[in-house]
Amino acid sequence: MEFTRRQFMTLMGGSAATAVVFQACGVPPDEIKVQSSIQMPEDLVTGTDNWYATLDRLNPTSNGIVVRVMEGRAKKIEGNVDYPINLGKHNVVAEAGLQSLYDPDRISAPLVRVGDRGSGQWEEISWTDALSRLAQRIQGLQSTSGMAMVTDPVGSHLGMVVERFLTKIGARHLVFEPLDRVTLSAAMETAFNHNNQLYSQGRFVMPDFDIENAEYLLSFGADFLSTWVSPVRFARSYGRFRDSDNNRGVFVHADSRFSVTGANSDKWLYVNPGREGLLAQSIAQVIISEGLGDPESVRSLTADGSIDMSHLDPELVSSEIGVEAGKIRQIARDFASHRPSLAIGGGSAGAHTNGLSNLTAIYLLNYLVGSVGKKGGVILNPESPFSDVMPASSGASLDEWSNFVDEIGRREVEILLVRGADPIYGLPEGVGFKDAIERLPLIVSFSGRMDDTASMADLILPEHNYLEDWGTDVPNPGPGYQMVGFQQPVVRPFFEHRGIHHGTRNFADVLMVLSQVLGADLDLSADNFLEILRDGARKIYERGRGVAGDKSVGDFTDFPSFWNAVLQNGSWRDEAARFDSTAPIPPEFPSSIQPPSFGGIDTVAQDVFNLIPFASASLSDGSGAHLPWLQATPDPITTATWRTWVEINIRKAENLGIKEGDVVKVTNGRGNFVEALAYPHPGISPDVVSIPIGQGHSSGGRYSQGRGSNVLSILDTKRTEGTSALAWAATRVKIEKTGRWMRLPRFENTAPELAVDEGGHIIPLTSGD
Amino acid sequence: MVTTQEKKTEEKWGMVIDVDKCIGCQACVVACQSENNIPVNEEEHFNQRRPIQWIRVERYWEGEFPDVKARFIPIMCQHCDNAPCEPVCPVFATYHNSQGLNVQVYNRCIGTRFCANNCPYHVRFFNFWEPSWPESLKNQLNPDVTVRSRGIMEKCTFCIQRIRRTERESGRDGNELKDGDRALNTACVNACPTDTLVFGDFNNPESRVSKLRKKEMDDHHGRGYKMLDELGTSPNVIYLKKVDKEAKESSTH
C-alpha cells in the first residue's frame, strides 16, 4: 500500500489527541480533561494531594495501587485496599514504580541506530518518520511469516490487540518470561483440569491458594512470600495464617534452597534437588496406606487401588529424597490430620528435567485431604469474564526459542519486534539467541528504556511508562472470582513537553496506527486503545453483574458513572462468579517419577555444586535492576545489595578456603562462567550454591549497566520433560577462587550490634502455649 | 456535644510489632525511603557502613544446616519516654513532644552526633554526604518532608507529616482521628504485607495498639516485650515474641 506523509500525520494526530482523563479516589466523579499546561488542570491545587487508583505492572501478578499525585507529579505508591488481589498491600517492587517513571535514563523519543549495532549511537527521529520506516520494512517483507514479535506475557485488552495485529499481519508471537510459568501452569492444569472438566473453552486460569484459612501449609520450592506468582497476595494471606487469634497455622517448606519462604516456615526441610516430587509421592503413599486420605479421591487417584505405591514407602525412598523416613511419615500424618491443609509447589521444584511430574504430584496431594475448591485449600478460578479477552498466557518453551533461533539462522525471520521483554538478557547463552539476532535485518524495540535487547535494536519506539498509560488486567491467578483491574494514567506523560512528534506512546495505539497504515483491519471496536477499554467496561456494565467499589453495577444510572467508579476503585469484581463447590475428579497419581538429570558435570564432587538460581527479592528477574531503591534493598537472607553474590555453605566454604567477598568463578559444563562475590552462610546445603538473578546487564542505564553478573547466561539448556521449558535448576557448576577480593556491599553489621546483656534477647521465643 | 475544651487527652503515638509475622521482605524499609526522602543508599554507603534506613530489618541466624532458622525483626526509633538521646543534645535539637514523639529539629541540629552515640537501638543517622538525586528523580520527592542536608542527624519520625496533615484535614472537616486510618498510618505500616506493624494512639483505649498492649503485656500468656527493656528507656514500641513450637521459653539471640 502506498501512503503519504499527510495520511500518516492524520492517523497519528487521531491517537495523540486522545484526552487524558483522571479519576481520583475521593474527588467528585466528574471527568477532568487536562488540556494544556497553560490551562491548569482542575486537580492541581498547590499543597493538596490526590490518590489515583491504577495497576502495578512490575510484579508477576499486577497489584492494585494508589498513587499520590501532587502538582502533577507522582509522589508515593501504596496498595489499593479495594483491589481484590492485594487488598491494600504492596511490596518493594511495586513501591519502586515511581523510580521507573522518573528514571533519569528513560528514552524520550523514537530512536534510530546510526552506528554499528550495539554501539550505542542513536539519532532521534519523529514518530511519523519512525513508523513509516517500520511500515515500509513490513511491506517489503518477502513473506509475512518473516516477522515475529516477542512480548512479556500480555493479556487482557492489550493481549487482544496484540493477537489481532499479529494474526492480521501474519507474524508470530513468542512470549518471554525468564523464569517461565509453562511447567507450573501445565502441572496445575493436569491436576485440576483433568479432561477439561473446568474450562470447556478459553484459557486455563491458575488457582488461588487460601493460605489464610489453612491450618497446615506444605510447600515445595515455591518462594511465594518473595517473588513467586503473586507474592503480595500470598504474603498478606500468610500474615493472617500466622494470626494467633486465627489459630496460628503450621507451615512446612521443603526446598533445595534456603529461601525467604523457607526462612519463615516452622520447619524447613532440605530436599535433594529434583526430588520434591518423590517426597510428595511418598507423603501420598503414607496417607493412602494408612487410610488417612479422602476415600473418594483416593479411589480416583489410585484407579480403585490398582496403582501400586508400595515402592514409595518412606523407608525405601528416604535416602534418595534426603529427608529421614520418620519425618516424611510425620509430615504425611500432620498434613492429613490438621485440615484444612494445603500443598503448594513451584520454583526450583518445577525447574528440573522431571519438574512437571514433581509439581503434578505435589498439587495432587490436595485431593487426598479434600482441599480442592475448599476454604483453606486450593481455590479454583473461573474463566475470564470476557469471551475474547483472556488473562496472559505463560511463556514460550525452550524448544520454541531454539526453533526460533534456527529460523533466524536460516534467514526466515527478517523483522523482530520486542515489547516488554529482554530476551538477550534472559535466555541462557547456550540457546544462541544473542549470536543469532546479529543476523536479523531489523530489530525494533518498544522499550521505554535501554535494556539489553533494546541496545541491540535498529529502531526504538518507546512506549509510555505504566503510570502514564491505560490498561486492564484479567489476573492469572485471579482471586477466586471474576474481576477486571483497570489501569489509568496518574500523571501526564513525562515527555509530553517533547511535543507530539517525540515523547512516548501507548503501545497498542502504535500497533493500531501501524495496522491502519498497512491497510490491515484489526476488527476492533474503536481506533484507539482507551476507547477499546471503555467498550470492554461497557460490556461489563451492560451485563449488570458484580460491583465497582461498594456499588452494584445495576445501581449505576449510566455508563459514564460506572466507568468513573471502576477507575476510582481500580477494578470491577463479581464475587458471585466462582466455581461451584464440586471439586473436579483428579487424574491418576503418577506412581513413578524419573530421577532428575543435570547438565554438564555428572557428579557432585568437592568443588562441583548444584546451581539453584533464584529471582532476587527486589530486582526480580532483572527487570528491576535500573531502579536504585531496588538495588539498595538488602536481600532478606544475605542482606547483600548492589552486586551479585554466590551463597555457599559456611563449612564448605571453610574447607575450600573461601571467605566472604572472594571473587569466585562459577563455570558450567560447557565452560560458560560468571564471577560473583562469595557469601558463605549456615542456611544452604553443602551440595548447593545459589546465585540471585537480576544483575549483569550490559545496558540499562546508570544503575544497572555493567554491575554484577547474570547467572541466567550460564544455565544449561536442559528441558523439562513434557513442557520443554527451561529446566533452570538443572545446572551443575564448578567453583574456583580467582584470587581477587571485593567488599560485598551488605546491610548486615552496618549498625553496631545491639547491647544485650545475659538473658536479654532481641527476638525472644515462645512456644505459644 | 463534645467541644474542643472537652477533647480527650492528647494522643500518644506508638507501635506494636508482631515479630512472628515478619517475613523480612523489606517493604517497610523502601516505603519509608520513599515517604521520607531518604537519599539512595549507594554501594559505597554500605561499604562504609553508613547507609540510612530509618526502619531496618535485622536477620538473625539460628543453628546450622540442615537444622537452621533465620529470624527477622524490624527496628526503628522506639520513641522512648526516657530517651537517652534527648538530654545529651547541647542545642535541644531532639526533644519529646506532647504526643509522645521523639522529634528531631533539623535546623537546630549542629551535628555533634552525641545522640547517635547514646541511642542503644542505633536508629539515628548522620548525613555524611550532601544528599543528591538525578534531576528527574527529584520529581518523586515528598513535598511534605524536608530534605536533610549534610552534617545533621535524622531518624524515624513516625511519619509526623502524615499525622499533621490528617489532624489538619480532620480538624477542618470536623472529624475525629480514626484508628487505623491509612492517611494517618506511617508509610511502613501501610506497606507491610503481613500486618506485622500496627500503629496508633496508646491513649485511646479503643485503638488496636491499646488493645494489643492490654492483651499481650498484661496477661501472663502475653507475647509482648520491650526491646532492651532493662535499660529503662521506656519505649513506645511493643514487640510480640516469635512463636516457635519447639522452643523452650525465650531462648534465642
Ligand code: SF4
Ligand atoms: S514489611 Fe512487614 S513483613 Fe516485611 S520486613 Fe517490614 S515488618 Fe517485616
